[in-house]
Amino acid sequence: MAPTAHLHGFGTLSPLRRAPAHSAHLDHVHGDGWIAAGDAAVAFDPLSSQGVLTALYTGLCAGQAIDAHLRSTPGALEAYTAKITTARAAYEDAHRIAYAQESRWSDHPFWSRRQRGAGSRGACR
Template sequence: MTRLCEALLDPLSSQGILTALYTGLGAGRAIDARLRGTPGALDAHTAEVTTARAAYRHAHHTAHTQEARWPDHPFWSRRRGRAT
């Protein structure tokens, strides 16, 4: 469950649908390439998704830790890693 939650995009970023379409297209291309004989195609796609996830998580953390208007609200406290 944790890995699944890590892969999801925060709805505030408005990137969920675009990212799903982009990674789905990339996965389809990787599968096609693998079926046509390119052995590293799936690994290359996995590496691309992993890199994108790391970049997203960094940007997500940076954006949410900069918000200081509602420090005691549960939504923002959770995003800063503090208990409510």
């Protein structure tokens, strides 16, 4: 366990710990009386720096879908699902390409897992 340390007189830092930070998504982003946006709908690898952008985009799209649905626009919620699916597919393609480009540490488990699946869509999880 890492020792605790004082940082510029602001108290004690907790020991370092790690947590999973993989991508995730809901299979259904809306249901009876609810709609998911932001990380609740689709969460991307934090290294991609897509969190804030995705939250703003999906929040705006969810709001528009709700408005259209309440105005009885046919397919409004399904169109929202399609937007989330398209955004997720674009992210997965870019993610796979970015991880496939790194060759320095291919013998390390983190990189070998990602490069092994680089040829198939959605393999980088």
